[in-house]
Amino acid sequence: MDLQQAVERLHARYAHALDEGRLEDWPEFFAQNGRYRITTAENEDRGLPLPVLYAEGRPMLRDRIQSLRHANIYEPQRYRHIVSSVLVEQLDDGHARSVANFLVIRIMESGDTLLFASGRYVDRIVLSEEPQYEERVVICDSRRFDTLLAIPL
Amino acid sequence: MLQRTWPAEGLTRVPYWVYQDADIYQREQERIFRGPTWSYLCLEAELPEPQSFLTTFVGDMPVVVARDADGAIHAFENRCAHRGALIAMQARGKTDRFACIYHNWTYDHAGNLLNVAFRKGIAGKGGMPAEARPESQAPKKLRVESVHGLVFGTLSSEVASLKSYIGPEILPRIKRVMIKPVKVLGAYTQVLPNNWKLYMDNVKDTYHASLLHLFFTRFRINRLTQEGGVFVSKDGAHHCTFTEMIEDKGDAYEKGGMRSAGSDKFRLEAPELLEQADEFGDRVSIQILSLFPGFVLHQIRNSLAARQVVPKGIDRTELNWTLFGFADDDEAMTRRRLMQANLVGPAGYISMEDGAATGFVQRGVAGSPERASVIEMGGSGVGSGDSRITETAVRGLWQAWRRHMDL
Numbered sequence: 001m002d003l004q005q006a007v008e009r010l011h012a013r014y015a016h017a018l019d020e021g022r023l024e025d026w027p028e029f030f031a032q033n034g035r036y037r038i039t040t041a042e043n044e045d046r047g048l049p050l051p052v053l054y055a056e057g058r059p060m061l062r063d064r065i066q067s068l069r070h071a072n073i074y075e076p077q078r079y080r081h082i083v084s085s086v087l088v089e090q091l092d093d094g095h096a097r098s099v100a101n102f103l104v105i106r107i108m109e110s111g112d113t114l115l116f117a118s119g120r121y122v123d124r125i126v127l128s129e130e131p132q133y134e135e136r137v138v139i140c141d142s143r144r145f146d147t148l149l150a151i152p153l
Numbered sequence: 154m155l156q157r158t159w160p161a162e163g164l165t166r167v168p169y170w171v172y173q174d175a176d177i178y179q180r181e182q183e184r185i186f187r188g189p190t191w192s193y194l195c196l197e198a199e200l201p202e203p204q205s206f207l208t209t210f211v212g213d214m215p216v217v218v219a220r221d222a223d224g225a226i227h228a229f230e231n232r233c234a235h236r237g238a239l240i241a242m243q244a245r246g247k248t249d250r251f252a253c254i255y256h257n258w259t260y261d262h263a264g265n266l267l268n269v270a271f272r273k274g275i276a277g278k279g280g281m282p283a284e285a286r287p288e289s290q291a292p293k294k295l296r297v298e299s300v301h302g303l304v305f306g307t308l309s310s311e312v313a314s315l316k317s318y319i320g321p322e323i324l325p326r327i328k329r330v331m332i333k334p335v336k337v338l339g340a341y342t343q344v345l346p347n348n349w350k351l352y353m354d355n356v357k358d359t360y361h362a363s364l365l366h367l368f369f370t371r372f373r374i375n376r377l378t379q380e381g382g383v384f385v386s387k388d389g390a391h392h393c394t395f396t397e398m399i400e401d402k403g404d405a406y407e408k409g410g411m412r413s414a415g416s417d418k419f420r421l422e423a424p425e426l427l428e429q430a431d432e433f434g435d436r437v438s439i440q441i442l443s444l445f446p447g448f449v450l451h452q453i454r455n456s457l458a459a460r461q462v463v464p465k466g467i468d469r470t471e472l473n474w475t476l477f478g479f480a481d482d483d484e485a486m487t488r489r490r491l492m493q494a495n496l497v498g499p500a501g502y503i504s505m506e507d508g509a510a511t512g513f514v515q516r517g518v519a520g521s522p523e524r525a526s527v528i529e530m531g532g533s534g535v536g537s538g539d540s541r542i543t544e545t546a547v548r549g550l551w552q553a554w555r556r557h558m559d560l
Contacts, residue, residue, distance in 0.1 A: 038500065039339075040339075040341055042244075042340070042341075043339040043341070046339075048337065048338060048339035048340075049487070049491055050338040050339020050341075050476050050491065051491060051495075052499060052500050054491060054492065054494065054495055057423065059422035059423040060422070060423040060426065062422055063421050063422050063423055066419065066421075066422075067502055070371065070419055071367040071368040071371045071419075071502070072367065072368065072502065072505055072506065073365065073367065073506045073509065073510075074505065074506070074509055075509060143340065143341050143342050144341070144342045144343075145342070145344065145500075146344045147343070147344065147346055147499070147508040147509060148343070148499050148500070148506070148508045149499045149500040149505070150500070150505060
């Protein structure tokens, strides 16, 4: 499998895990010390560091899911990720960089369906048998978030 | 005219039509947002240099906030005198003057009309008559005052100075947080599917915090068994609640069998996220402060933010979060603030539920405009106290609202 395919497969597995509600699998897509950050294009453009959500390392990623499962209250909802236009660049033997577009559609139990988020994934990936994210930065196009952001993007 | 009558019980009942009526919404715009209240506009730090500007809202009214060449801050309605188009369309920037894109009428940083394009026509043809007075429809100017780096504006010439408006109960609690020049860390907007007052009501509701936000209680961050209290301004309009940094070893929640009870099997794997530096030296871990009609200042551990509440119709509210630190923060403090950004905002461990809960009220009351909320925790009064199992600040909100609305 070539690099492009391997990276696209990682993105696809990640999207399916979230869309199927397998939230416990989410930290496993990251390296042990992997970082995950959601921000907005506006904050990025202004050079401002504020994340909407930030985790570094699998323990912190797992805490997010633990909290979603056992502490946070939110209406039942599902996501549908559409990931496209994946650009991949090999950095060295063990690492690649990827930029991809995403759309996340949010579906409530009532059937209400909303284009919840669009943007770019900017990733640094560790290459191995099963590639993992060393860093995944989710840059949302809009500064607005409807109601709440519970499930990771 | 409105035919609505407030329930006989007074402040312990809030009828649901307050969140539903289009005429109430219009009356709020006139009597509250364009009336004798101070609305939060921005942080002084968001206008970093002369000729900086940003655009915002006071209720439905679009507003430009700008620093002039001498550094003074002005605010004026973002509406051209000519045909009413927006004068400034960007969120923020720097400019030596404002030019309406529609017909290029120009304005200075105080909102004064500088120039009407082709006012005298060209070569003696066209243009406005000499007696025309387009200035008569000039954008409204706001009175602007700052307190500890927070900028507020009002259209009212009658309302007291900002400091008197805030009052002696709450002002020291603003000063407590805004101790030095701030540095903006970033911003975002949470869109709430409910009337603006449901959010303000939620912010002032000290009773809900540890019951709705389970993250707090599961990790014993804020439980009502901890030390804390609430301040309410004399007129009820503003409030401030705080919790001290004491690890709660009690088991009131567990004995009560509450949903938010702690559990030994549920522990954070990476609790460093919550580590607080006692930067204000008073062991307060959480302070939530609100000013009528739509401003919130929070300190949640080392997360600091200004929240601006902007009504966008009867059942939609935009909550603009601006998180900040101080200009002299070191790397460790900035890192702490960014880590603790996880606690707040739309994805916040302890704030994400607010949008959902207030939306549930908006939906829940759809068929019962004539019914009312029961707001009797802590009795029927409005005032400060050392218990947070009270709805005193919520009653304060409605006391102030009714006074403005004459209802």
